[in-house]
Amino acid sequence: MRKHTVLITVLFALVVTLLSVSAVFWEFFQLNKQRYINYIFSKHSTITQILRQHQQNPNSEIMLEANLAVYSFVLEKDVKKRKYITKTAKILKTKDFKSVDASLMMLQEGLYTQKIVTDLTASMLELNKKIYFYIQSPSTSVLILDEELKPYKYYPLAYAYSIIILIISISFVLILIRLRPLIRLRKKIALYGDGDMNVSFKTKGKDEIALISNELEATRGKINNILESRTLFLRNIMHELKTPIAKGTIATQMLESQKQRDRFSSIFGRLESLVTEFALIEEVTSIDDKSEFKEYRLVDIIDDAIDMAMIERSSVTVTIDAKHKIYANFRLYTTAIKNMIDNGIKYSTDAHVKILIINNELCFESKGACIANPIQYYIEPFTKDNPSKNSFGLGLYLVDSILKAHDQVLAHEYDSGINRFIFA
Template sequence: MKRNAVLITILFALSVSLISVSAIFWEFYKLNKQQYIDHIFTKYSVIAQIYREHMQRSSSEIMLEANLAVYDLFIIKDKKEKKDILEKSKLLKKEGFKSFGTSLMLNKNGLFTKNTVTNLEASMLKHQKQIYFYIESPDSEVLIKDERLHPYSYLNILYFYSMVFIIISLSFVLVMQKLRPLIRLRKKIALYGNGDMEISFKTKNIDEIGSVANELENTREKINTILESRTLFLRNLMHELKTPIAKGTIVTQMLSEQKQRDRFTSIFKRLETLVEEFALIEEVTSLGDTTEFKEYRLVDIIDGAIDMAMVDREKVGVMISTDVKVDVNYRLYTTAIKNMIDNAMKYSDDAYIKILINEKGELCFESRGECLKHPLQYYIEPFTKENPSKNSFGLGLYLVDSILKAHGEILAHEYENGVNRFIFA
């Protein structure tokens, strides 16, 4: 998920935008529709007034129809049609009101005025894209069709909503289109990190991503030049050093005094060891091809490391099952284990090392001795050693750390009950 955080953020922003716009338009649609219904419903007051006068004056139905026709209102007389409309129509709004009437009455005391109050209900109905007004009273009812009015239409709002929806969607497509070069650039960077030094970042785009890609291309060219110069320098240096070391070793054997012969032999052996360690460092730091990684039994690698260290096998306790396998570069991983054995032989109290797998499945090297005086980071720096008198250049743990990093592992250290425990984690 973290690798696609930008894409997920954009998708989230798009979703939130579309949902927000949809919610706003939906609320606007409901409000606009209600306002439209409320506005046209006011027409019922005109109908109610005409109908009230008709009831008060007891005028003919022809007169009522004539008064309604002025406002393009027509009474539905057909009983079947009227029933069908009342049953299938949708109620838009309904409201009750009172009709007040006054009439002269005669009794034994003479003429008097009688006031009457009639409860009426006005309903606005929609049926087959037409608007109807239905007026009910306790004694009568009438269904009136309005020729002018039509039900509320959502097409305008739908049109604007569709336009906004399309614009937001197109914006997302354009953003994704702009991000495609960034995705390709990330893949190229990954290939470059995996050792493809000839991959090109160059692009013709002139936007911000194109500028970054072109700057990366310039940086790649500079890094490749530096790496080539470094590799050439180290190889030439090691080649040029081996010749005088070999000559010096031969000349040393011609010395007559044994003491001087042993001293110079020790010097040239140390120089030869240093050149070999430099060669290993150059190989580890330039390792980018994992095709040389193969599956081996861990006990076979440890056996090879013991042979390289040239130590007594009784001084190395191997407590590892033959079923344990690792996917590594055999030569480099063997060298790392060999250096751990050498380290234990030099600095442990009893020159004994125990190699085992801990409960986490990590390779451990245990030896008795004093706790490290400095943090582990101090010892994995090149040319750093605990005791300057020891026959070492201080590259052992540095090499181990570099080899482990090339294999996706790290070197860790623990001290418990007088035991130093180095871990390939």
């Protein structure tokens, strides 16, 4: 999910924008339609006035129709059709009001005005894209077709809505297209991080993403040159060191004094061990792929590590199921275990190391006092508690470097006189 945060954010913004625009247009549609209905409903007052005049001065039906025709009104006289329309038509608006009819009357006392208040109900109906006005009173009812009025047309508003939605959608599609190079760039960076040093970040264009890609390409070239120079320097210097060490070892055997021969042999032996450890450190820190990582039985790696340590089998107790397997670089992982065996025997009180699995983690147990400093102190190069011990202080540093290449860490805990180092 986190890998696609930008894409999800863009899509979320698109959905929110579309919903917001749709909601605004829907409200505008409802409001505009209601305003249109209210506007055309005002025609009912004209119809009511014509009917009132007809009731006050009963003329022929022809005169009523003529008065209605002036305003493009048509009186529906077919009783069956009128019933059908009033039952099936959609009611757009209904209003109840009182109609007041005033007439001049004469009695013996003189003239007076007579007012008659009539309850009326005016309804505006829609059927088959036609607008009808249905006027009801206690004594009569009429249905009148307005030939000029048409139902509310939503096409212009729908057209505008479609255009805006299309523009928004195209804009977001363009944004996603512009983000595609960023997705490819992320994949290339991941490949580079996994050790593909020849991946190219170079791209065409002058936008921000292209500028970043080209800057990364320039940086990649500089890093590769530095790594190549470093590797070449270390390998050359170690090769050059091995030659005088070998010559010194041979020349040592020509010395007449046994004491001097032993002393110089020890010096050249330590120098050779130091160069060997430097070579391993260089190999671990510059490892750029995991093509040599395979699945091995852990007991096979431990057995090879014991042989490499050149110690008695009785000095190591292994209580690990033969079926337990790990995915590792055989030679490097063997070196890490060998260093842990050496470390455990060297600093334990009984020169014995126990290797076992606890909570699916490889552990090395040895008796002795608790280490004086946190484990982070000992995984730094050239650090050790006892300078008199015959070591360079690179053992645990090399172990930690190998474990990091295997996505593991070195941990330590002390329990009841037991130092326990853990490959977690």
